Amino acid sequence: MDTSITTEILEKNYALAIGESFTTLDIDPDVISQLLSDTRSAGTRRAYSKDLRDFFAFSTGKQPDRALVLEFLHLEHRHAIAVVLKFKAYLMNERKLAENTVNRKLAAIKSMVAMGRKLGVCAFSLEDVKAEKVQTYRDTSGVEASDYAAVLKLVDRTTVKGKRDYAILRLLWDNALRRNEVCSLNVGDFNPQAGTLQILGKGKGTQKVAIELTRKTVEALTDWVIASSKASRLTEPMFGSMAYRKGDKEDRLIGESIRRLVDGLCKQAGITKKMSPHRVRHSSITTALDHSNGNYRKVQNLSRHANIDTIRKYDDNRQRQKQQREISGVLADLV
Secondary structure (H helix, E strand, O other): OOHHHHHHHHHHHHHOOOOHHHOOOOOOOOHHHHHHHOOOOHHHHHHHHHHHHHHHHHHHOOOOOHHHHHHHHOOOHHHHHHHHHHHHHHHHHHOOOOHHHHHHHHHHHHHHHHHHHHOOOOOOOOOOOOOOOOOOOOOOOOOOHHHHHHHHHOOOOOOHHHHHHHHHHHHHHHOOOOHHHHHOOEHHHEEOOOOEEEEOOOOOOOOOEEEEOOHHHHHHHHHHHHHOOOOOOOOOEOOEEEEEEEOOEEEEOOHHHHHHHHHHHHHHOOOOOOOOHHHHHHHHHHHHHHHOOOOHHHHHHHHOOOOHHHHHHHHHHHHHHHHHHHHHHHHHHOO
């Protein structure tokens, strides 16, 4: 290259004002939009959006827009803390929300403030606003395998809908899938020859992981795919709403539909415990611990929990209930 041309280019570049190429960037950013676009999980985006609307509606009587959010983020530290603490007190004392719900709403506000700090429009933090202490025990019990077998028998597998529902119920039990993992499945994720399924696991982003399927689940999925004429439509949702609203395109089944399916069938089967897809998952994991003599590693391969301590909590609860039943029986026999 000609030396004179190179020198001219260098001189031109040095003459540019710093940041001139990035003048399209917004000086007053839309912090909530940036926060939501930076959040991968659709469920988390919905929760953030709802909780932030709740916060601004209480604090200002208005719905959050760019100007209102920036007005909050420009507050002095002590003023911002006072506003958030007042909202927290309202959630606990007037609305009497559970600790987990209060903490979730506070987390949304803290995430917004953290994004504001990243974007350089906020000088304070909310470290002084502490989360509520939550009882670490949670009920991880579910139902017995015999109870769930009764639920499966209620499904009319001679109908197309029944074939769909049965396949979903088998995935929830045999593989302890979360409802969002079921909803996100596409037809092409299922490999009947290999007996595997590619799922979007929790916290895995867009990376799918392969899981092994039981013979019964492979048969159920194959039966459904054939009956629904989806075998060649690999990019379509594995499970749809069966209501064609947009031309000939079927809507993807949503988690609430699966919850209603489980809840309704369990009530029909005479199960009095409040059931949901996650309660079915609890049931599968607890039953797996029973039949593996508490083998954490084996059960972790089923549940796909990142932390094995979570499996220990399931086992602790299982052992606690078993021991409590035994000692209660001893006491009952004494009187």
